[in-house]
Amino acid sequence: MKVGFIGTGSMGSILIEALILSGALNPEQIVATNRTIEKTERLAAAYPKLQIAHSNIDVARSCSIIFLCIKPAEYKTVIDDIKGEAGPECIVVSITSPVMVKQLEGLLNSKIVKVIPSITNYVFSGATLCVYGERMGEDDIELIEKLLSPISAPIRIDERHTRICSDLSSCGPAFLAYFIQKYIEVAVQETGISKDDATRLACEMALGTGKLLTAGGFTPEALQERVAVPGGITAEGLRIMEKELCGLFSQLIHTTHAKYEEDLEKVESRFFGTSVD
Known part of the structure; x- marks a missing residue:
């Protein structure tokens, strides 16, 4: 199994390192890329068998699970890159809270998961919040939770409660x-x-x-x-x-929810052109 990471900034790097250090993944199972490729090169220097991809397409071509560790503004570009390669059996994992599962299901043919990690995962603790799309079967869910369990407690949530x-x-x-x-x-x-x-x-x-x-x-x-x-x-x-x-x-709570609603509106209008019920 190859697991891809598009985005190796703060949280992407934390996830990669935690998964390697916990034994959930070996470095050779990971394919990673980033807009600033030097960030990925630093990870590969620390974990020499980690594979550097020089494009989002290369990640999608070689991986059965793809983590999108990117900001909302980057989704349009990344999805346009990978949609021709990420097929129905591919699991795409978004870690960006204002990007909704239904939005991604409307743009990709893949199985979709939203996972919200925590910095506590770096020390194999805390929760990862999981929202599963309609195309995810029980075997797919088991695979994702088996991957996340060494670094966290995977907790299934209703997407309506993502913010709190x-x-x-x-x-x-x-x-x-x-x-x-x-x-x-x-x-x-x-x-x-x-x-x-x-x-x-x-x-x-x-x-x-x-x-x-x-x-x-x-x-x-x-x-x-x-x-x-x-x-x-x-x-x-x-x-x-x-x-x-x-x-x-x-x-x-009122402040964080107000900011979240603002982010939702930006994502819907700028990058997807849709609204989610």
């Missing part, structure tokens, strides 16, 4: 890292603790909390109840957070 699921799984690491960053900065400013010590403590805390909320079987609510003794320090801190942060998360 992405907020939680893909944007979430950046949001959580921002919270931790600000917590560290204030700890240093207010108490004089060294930044190195505060960073190590906060990051180890985040790691342990993640394990408690997954392997440990705790829900967020149960974890708070276990730590916060009534009338104690943690309970007082939670009271302040409830008061000050209550509206923040609604604003966050």
